[in-house]
Amino acid sequence: MNISHVIAGLTAILGVDGVTADPERMAAYLNEPRKRFHVPAVAVARPGSVAEVQALCRWANENRVPLIPQGGNTGLVGAQVPVRGDEVIVSLQRLDKVREVNAAGGHMTLEAGVILQHAHEVAEAAGAMFPLWIASQGSARIGGVLSSNAGGVQVLAFGNARELCLGVEAVLADGRLYQGLNALKKDNTGYDLKDLLIGAEGTLGIITAATLKLFPKPQAHETALCSVAGPEQALELFYLMRERTGSRLTAFELMPRFGIDLQLKHGMLARDPTAGPSPWYALIEVNRMRGGISGALEAGLEEALERGIITDANVAQAETERAQMWAAREQMSDVQSREGASIKHDISVPVAAVPRLIAEGSAAVERVIPGIRPCPFGHLGDGNIHFNFTQPAGADAKAFMARETDVNAAIYEIIGRLGGSVSAEHGIGQLKTALLTKVKDPIALEMMRAVKLALDPNGILNPGKLLG
Numbered sequence: 001m002n003i004s005h006v007i008a009g010l011t012a013i014l015g016v017d018g019v020t021a022d023p024e025r026m027a028a029y030l031n032e033p034r035k036r037f038h039v040p041a042v043a044v045a046r047p048g049s050v051a052e053v054q055a056l057c058r059w060a061n062e063n064r065v066p067l068i069p070q071g072g073n074t075g076l077v078g079a080q081v082p083v084r085g086d087e088v089i090v091s092l093q094r095l096d097k098v099r100e101v102n103a104a105g106g107h108m109t110l111e112a113g114v115i116l117q118h119a120h121e122v123a124e125a126a127g128a129m130f131p132l133w134i135a136s137q138g139s140a141r142i143g144g145v146l147s148s149n150a151g152g153v154q155v156l157a158f159g160n161a162r163e164l165c166l167g168v169e170a171v172l173a174d175g176r177l178y179q180g181l182n183a184l185k186k187d188n189t190g191y192d193l194k195d196l197l198i199g200a201e202g203t204l205g206i207i208t209a210a211t212l213k214l215f216p217k218p219q220a221h222e223t224a225l226c227s228v229a230g231p232e233q234a235l236e237l238f239y240l241m242r243e244r245t246g247s248r249l250t251a252f253e254l255m256p257r258f259g260i261d262l263q264l265k266h267g268m269l270a271r272d273p274t275a276g277p278s279p280w281y282a283l284i285e286v287n288r289m290r291g292g293i294s295g296a297l298e299a300g301l302e303e304a305l306e307r308g309i310i311t312d313a314n315v316a317q318a319e320t321e322r323a324q325m326w327a328a329r330e331q332m333s334d335v336q337s338r339e340g341a342s343i344k345h346d347i348s349v350p351v352a353a354v355p356r357l358i359a360e361g362s363a364a365v366e367r368v369i370p371g372i373r374p375c376p377f378g379h380l381g382d383g384n385i386h387f388n389f390t391q392p393a394g395a396d397a398k399a400f401m402a403r404e405t406d407v408n409a410a411i412y413e414i415i416g417r418l419g420g421s422v423s424a425e426h427g428i429g430q431l432k433t434a435l436l437t438k439v440k441d442p443i444a445l446e447m448m449r450a451v452k453l454a455l456d457p458n459g460i461l462n463p464g465k466l467l468g
């Protein structure tokens with residue numbers, strides 16, 4: 001179908017206001033955070049109701065027009081932007097209604113276009129908490145968060161997006177509506193179709209709404225930034241704090257001094273939030289519920305200090321201090337772009353293998369590019385490290401990036417040996433499709449392809465992504 005026929009078809013379903021092919025207006029839907037993918041789209045479609053999404057899919061399926069579902073366009077693997085140039089982006093932004101909030105019952109039902117930050121506010125206004133925190137929460141939307149099975153800093157206690165979702169409503173490739181919204185904690189009636197759609201990166205259906213879990217709001221947070229000699233000590237601290245605080249331990253993040261120094265150098269931190277220079281830090285947060293006993297964090301830290309696991313710690317005394325500690329963590333990735341080019345990996349290994357991953361990975365990559373500056377940080381408590389490397393000081397950025405494949409190979413070899421995953425939370429998208437076919441179990445790939453073929457036989461939903 002040629003471009004003018006596609007636009008005429010879309011306009012017939014959505015009206016002139018629901019479609020744009022103007023390059024300037026499409027830019028916001030095409031410019032993705034990593035600035036790696038630059039293929040244009042034919043148009044952006046903006047359905048305003050579930051019925052319009054259904055009509056759009058029915059028409060696209062009949063006419064073999066490829067569709068890319070899109071939420072907040074914050075994905076980091078190019079799953080939400082074109083790979084071929086003949087795709088229509090389907091923005092779910094207009095489906096942004098809050099359908100139901102039941103704080104006492106522990107659930108809320110939101111449409112796919114609700115911004116994650118708004119979901120937090122809705123939960124909070126009802127006296128509850130929706131515990132999925134990611135740095136992009138001001139833009140990421142519920143449909144995108146579920147389709148990429150987002151993680152973030154509280155997975156340790158509450159799980160990733162998949163574990164926070166009770167049911168979804170989704171439009172299938174041929175326009176049929178899967179009505180899977182429910183608030184059931186237990187439902188043993190066969191295959192878990194919700195879990196297929198979550199993390200599918202828009203390749204199996206377009207999520208239009210979801211029922212999400214709500215939790216009681218904590219009364220307070222106890223937060224500390226601890227100085228540790230290395231990842232080994234950080235792991236020991238994690239084990240200790242988990243034992244002392246159990247499920248109240250909501251975050252355990254690892255950061256290297258290098259990343260703090262960069263933030264100070266580039267003016268991203270007003271002051272150093274740490275207790276002083278140390279090669280590594282662990283950012284720990286423990287929730288306190290109403291009537292709960294305070295001081296569990298400090299008691300654990302005292303023991304850690306006595307046993308020589310930590311060398312020092314800053315415990316946040318006010319919300320502003322807590323915010324500064326979290327800013328230092330959230331800005332870790334961003335600051336690297338201010339320092340030059342960087343090569344990034346979102347990977348996971350069993351928690352106990354994190355120190356080996358960091359030691360062996362840093363050494364292996366140093367052999368590939370002498371002088372490269374490792375900046376591994378992230379969710380130690382989940383075994384998920386953002387293993388990033390900044391270019392050697394003063395190096396040529398282009399020449400550095402030309403070695404990306406060699407650096408990746410060194411890291412993925414270690415991941416394979418340690419029984420890890422090449423994508424912990426950001427997904428596959430178009431960035432890692434070729435890699436997935438190399439590292440995933442062949443039977444698993446066959447099963448995934450069979451599911452795709454059954455639900456989208458004409459391959460109109462996000463072609464070229466995930467399975468390629």
Ligand SMILES: Cc1cc2nc3c(=O)[nH]c(=O)nc-3n(C[C@H](O)[C@H](O)[C@H](O)COP(=O)(O)OP(=O)(O)OC[C@H]3O[C@@H](n4cnc5c(N)ncnc54)[C@H](O)[C@@H]3O)c2cc1C
Nearest residue numbers: 071072073074075079141143144145147150151201202207
């Ligand atoms: C600064 C920053 C920090 C980040 N931090 C984290 C983090 O800590 N943890 C983490 O996991 N991720 C993180 N991310 C990645 C990103 O924010 C998440 O993947 C987020 O969940 C994507 O949501 P989105 O609405 O922007 O989705 P998009 O980017 O629009 O889309 C992502 C995927 O979902 C699909 N999709 C979107 N909407 C739908 C729908 N309604 N139905 C079906 N498919 C759909 C798209 O086709 C695409 O495959 C970060 C990104 C940035 C820029």
